[in-house]
Amino acid sequence: MRLAVGLILLAVIGVGIAVSLGGIPFGAPKTVIGDHYVDSARDDTGATNVVTSVVVGYRAFDTLGEVTVLFVAALGLGAVLAAAGGGGGRSGVEPASLILRVGNAFLFPLILLFGAYIFSHGHLTPGGGFQGGAIIASAFLLVYLSSPGKRISATRARATESLSGLVFVVVGLLGLTLGAHNFLANFLPKGVPNTLFSAGIIPVVYCAIGLKVGSELAGVVDGLMEETG
């Protein structure tokens, strides 16, 4: 019964979307603002990665909102798990195998380095704050898998999270007071394109986002690990 209703609903939505997609031919250039971004990104923001200049330059306010969404989810997860009562402790877990332990000792700093490379080079190569932060969080996941008793310090994680978020907001407010008198406007020198120290506020913002997302996702993994043992 529910399956029948579901299929009918799906058919209706499918027809609707097909009608709409009929008006959007695949592969045809169709936007005005896309072309403008590709043409002027290097002059306006100094970044050679146009997607980054859209994410942190032209639509930086959306990125601020996105960082906030992740913050809300991490807080919500913490609140939900705290009210459920603490985890039962991880007494029944067998210790990790030799390969995992040795591999973790070797790989952990390399993964952190790789994550830092990704978020600091966001304006030059594909990547950026969120991707780098996720990689850093996966390094911490590896630590939890290989050493079941270890935990990161919760207060330090929360402090990193809040402070890096504040860096982002403060950079935005500085744009409001200095520079072009607009929130999140660029006020640092744009430098030579395709070098590391270029693109104004973009590396600063992406480093802050990378640290924030890394500590946040590590905290999320930490919370769920506590719960399920």
Place this chain on the structure above:
Amino acid sequence: MSFLHDYVYYIGAFGLVAVGLLILLVKRNLIKLIIGLSILDTGVNMLLISVGYITGGTAPIFSRPGLSEGGMVDPVPQALVLTAIVIGVAILALALGLAVRFYKNCGTLDLRTAKELKW
């Protein structure tokens, strides 16, 4: 046949959306519902990216001095999808936390036992 070849990305993305929607409408196990939500989000993101593709275009990164601006795909849907993926992950994390708590409170993952919804 050429229609199928041209629109394969749209069809594939909509297929994922359809699978995700069906799971959400039909299944009762909480973890399956969350997986369905994840599949739905993936499908929607794929749909968004396919909208921005330009035939013959390459990634919009000026990694070498000689690249021209004409041959690049639209960067805006990629930026939108970056944001949408993060928002999807956030919802997923919260849903899993609630699933853990639901299991602790009710001892089962079957949503049918949640009987309070009534008109």
Place this chain on the structure above:
Amino acid sequence: MVSPVVLLAVPLGLALCVPLVGMASRKAAGFVPVAASLFNLVVSVGLLPDALEEPIVANLGGFAPPFAITLFAGPVGVLLSALVALAGLAVSLYALSYISEGPTIRYHTLYTLLLVGATGVVLTGDVFNLFVFFEILCISSYALVAYVGDRAGTEASIKYLIQGALGSALLLIGIGLLYGLFGTLNMADIAARMGSVDPGPVFVAMVLIITGLGVEAAIFPLNAWLPDAHSSAPSSISAMLSGIAIEVGLYAVVRMVFTVFGASSMLMFLVFMGFLTLLVGELCAFAQSNIKRMLAYSSIGQMGLIVFALALATVHSVTGGLFQLVSHTLSKALLFLAVGYMVYRSGSMEISSLEGMGRRMPLTSFAFTVGAFSLVGLPPFIGFPSKFLIVRSALAEQGVLLQVLVGLLLAATVVEGAYFLRVIQTVYFKKGRQQEARREAPAVALFSMFVFVVLIVVIGVYPNLISNALESGASELLERADYVRSVLG
């Protein structure tokens, strides 16, 4: 003149500071939302005179309009952001004493972020930015509904989350289709280009977007999550959800339909859906014995009334709809705040357990009575001029159908009066089972309740205080060409 961005940036910064403050002192963390909403209230009221003359458009990042995100602080935007800040201030003061157990620091952070999300939805002029701030609002409300750790809260939150996430997926598909069709994400730019695209694909995108936003706006039949969520949340959060979150969702629907799509074909359908929502809400409310569930169904009914008024699309009906929105926020928040402590003292949410509350908590019961009478629409409270405006503007339209609808609307008001009077009778005229001494709600909670009472009475007696602002708001919503001109020049 400050940029409207500070209405979003400063509370966001303060929300990021709450965990840091909380590490120093748990009690101090509760004062940060108070500071944030006070700041927003002062700035919004300060921006109001300028916004009424000429809408303030802020281009973020310093780029020109279709290429940057714009914030559009017109009369509606600034008025609603002031309303959000006012309700947020009163409820955050209430929460200082009401929220005392559990992870309180996270509660205060999530609460501040809920305010940021609501203010962002109201002020934005960009479709994808609307989505992002809408998600901030929704996700923080999913987490806050589950704040009380019991089974009802968890179930309600899961159902709310799944339905809300489904809605936001549909919303995102709609936004993607809009981008593919128009090539831009700026609301004014899309409105300007609306004539150049086939109406068929645009209609599909519009339906998807309205469905996605309608889950949060509680339009029938998308409101199945509401009774559970609003009754299982802690009362301060129920006040915010019923008073702010669903109103802001409804604003988003109205903004998209009126300004971006300009869809006159959709309006009659919305009038009908609003009316259906009103009937379903009021009739179900009458059948409830749990007081918070009753108030939740009443919220559904009132949202139906507001949709009905807004979709009639004349200046007077839209003014009436906006007035009813303000009146509902103030009255419903007051009702939930009063009920919060009444339920806490009596230990149960059944109406029958509130017997004799009039003697035990006289000030709180008085606040409840004021809220109830205002919602029903009795003078001299704020509900009266708002409902009167709606009825008069609906009767001014031609058409027998509308006259019949107005008649049924008045019948629904009678039903509303009946179930509220039943509660008031239980509170005042039934003897309590246990003879307990007078024990009022804490002073801070009483203070927040009386802020609402004073506003309800003052605006009820002098509706001209805000009716000018509301009329400018109505003409802003209806005049698409002016909106496009203000943003794009």
